[in-house]
Amino acid sequence: MGAQQVGVRFSELYGSAPEGVWAAPGRVNLIGEHTDYNDGFVMPFALPHRATAAVSRRTDGVVRLHSADIDAGVTELHLDTLAPGTDATWTAYPAGVIWALREAGHAVTGADIHLSSTVPTGAGLSSSAAVEVVTALALNDLYELAVPGSQLARLCQRAENIYVGAPTGIMDQTASACCEPGHALFLDTRDLSQQQIPFDLAAAGLRLLVVDTQVTHAHSGGEYGKRRAGCERAASLLGVHALRDIPHTDLTPALSRLADEPELTRLVRHVVTENHRVERTVSLLRSGDPRAIGPILTEGHASLRDDFRVSCPELDLTVDTALTAGALGARMTGGGFGGSAIVLTPEPDVPLITKAVEEAFTAAGYKAPRVFEAVPSAGARRLG
Ligand code: ADP
Numbered sequence: 001m002g003a004q005q006v007g008v009r010f011s012e013l014y015g016s017a018p019e020g021v022w023a024a025p026g027r028v029n030l031i032g033e034h035t036d037y038n039d040g041f042v043m044p045f046a047l048p049h050r051a052t053a054a055v056s057r058r059t060d061g062v063v064r065l066h067s068a069d070i071d072a073g074v075t076e077l078h079l080d081t082l083a084p085g086t087d088a089t090w091t092a093y094p095a096g097v098i099w100a101l102r103e104a105g106h107a108v109t110g111a112d113i114h115l116s117s118t119v120p121t122g123a124g125l126s127s128s129a130a131v132e133v134v135t136a137l138a139l140n141d142l143y144e145l146a147v148p149g150s151q152l153a154r155l156c157q158r159a160e161n162i163y164v165g166a167p168t169g170i171m172d173q174t175a176s177a178c179c180e181p182g183h184a185l186f187l188d189t190r191d192l193s194q195q196q197i198p199f200d201l202a203a204a205g206l207r208l209l210v211v212d213t214q215v216t217h218a219h220s221g222g223e224y225g226k227r228r229a230g231c232e233r234a235a236s237l238l239g240v241h242a243l244r245d246i247p248h249t250d251l252t253p254a255l256s257r258l259a260d261e262p263e264l265t266r267l268v269r270h271v272v273t274e275n276h277r278v279e280r281t282v283s284l285l286r287s288g289d290p291r292a293i294g295p296i297l298t299e300g301h302a303s304l305r306d307d308f309r310v311s312c313p314e315l316d317l318t319v320d321t322a323l324t325a326g327a328l329g330a331r332m333t334g335g336g337f338g339g340s341a342i343v344l345t346p347e348p349d350v351p352l353i354t355k356a357v358e359e360a361f362t363a364a365g366y367k368a369p370r371v372f373e374a375v376p377s378a379g380a381r382r383l384g
């Protein structure tokens with residue numbers, strides 16, 4: 001939705017024009033899956049889909065929240081009542097950000113917020129981070145807090161982890177806050193150092209498709225916890241702080257020490273090879289060869305499917321069908337058990353691959369997937 005439309009709706013709701021309008025995007029992770037809680041590498045880029053927020057300050061401690069996408073009217077809260085775990089609805093995301101800013105000592109004295117988002121929810125594209133980051137950036141600008149984007153991302157993560165109660169890493173919020181157009185963000189989740197890596201698909205005659213399978217398998221939360229606990233146990237058995245500390249050149253000796261633990265062996269093999277896949281992707285993109293990353297994406301999918309075992313039939317069907325139809329590479333993206341897959345393809349093959357995936361879903365009796373092109377886009381910014 002355009003900045004102007006969001007501003008007009010704000011005026012209708014709250015009776016005066018907003019002080020400003022901001023946007024923050026959703027994201028897709030190019031490579032580096034289930035590495036974030038192992039202190040490893042991730043490489044997201046921002047989608048053109050974004051949350052847009054019109055915001056004004058208040059001085060009376062009141063927070064009014066409205067979303068164009070949720071049929072619930074205006075919610076009115078007071079700063080004094082904001083506390084983790086008290087809100088099970090969508091307003092916990094923006095309210096949690098205000099709570100986190102105030103917890104960090106920033107003098108936010110109230111806000112009127114109206115937001116609208118084009119990021120599909122629950123598709124693994126981080127609609128939640130878009131809502132958090134757009135709120136944080138608006139308040140940062142209006143209250144002149146001068147918090148850098150990477151720090152705002154940390155406050156948003158705190159809001160999601162503690163206020164909302166969802167255990168997520170730092171990738172989503174950092175991507176939404178810090179990505180740049182035509183680039184992917186190489187993020188080290190240990191020291192939070194980041195580098196913008198050129199990822200101009202159009203210039204190379206390529207496209208990246210996102211296939212939202214529109215399924216979420218119910219056991220995803222519990223399985224995430226099991227994988228995470230398994231990685232922590234493997235790190236402790238191997239005497240390292242996190243699996244990130246095992247270089248890929250030490251994989252074979254590390255695995256031989258886990259010979260009695262077949263389940264942990266698979267987890268370690270995924271994390272170590274996945275970190276190396278991120279590094280290989282970075283060096284190929286730096287050398288101006290985006291086409292060559294295709295096989296790395298496909299390798300990553302096989303590792304998530306066979307070793308980490310977080311894929312599902314819909315994601316596997318997407319990847320297999322796209323590759324058969326001529327894609328350069330494809331993999332599931334996000335936590336797994338549903339959500340989205342990405343497909344790297346030469347531009348002329350987009351219609352063919354899209355059709356092949358749609359037909360395969362129909363033939364399998366699955367709900368139709370949502371397929372769209374993902375152009376590496378801008379991170380959060382002020383629109384007006
Ligand atoms: P995702 O993978 O999309 O981030 P999450 O479950 O983490 O999935 O976050 C989705 C939640 O974020 C929604 O259920 C809702 O509470 C909130 N949210 C996302 N977009 C909007 C929006 N446009 N308006 C209000 N709330 C939103």
Ligand code: MG
Binds near residue numbers: 126127128129172
């Ligand atoms: Mg989310």
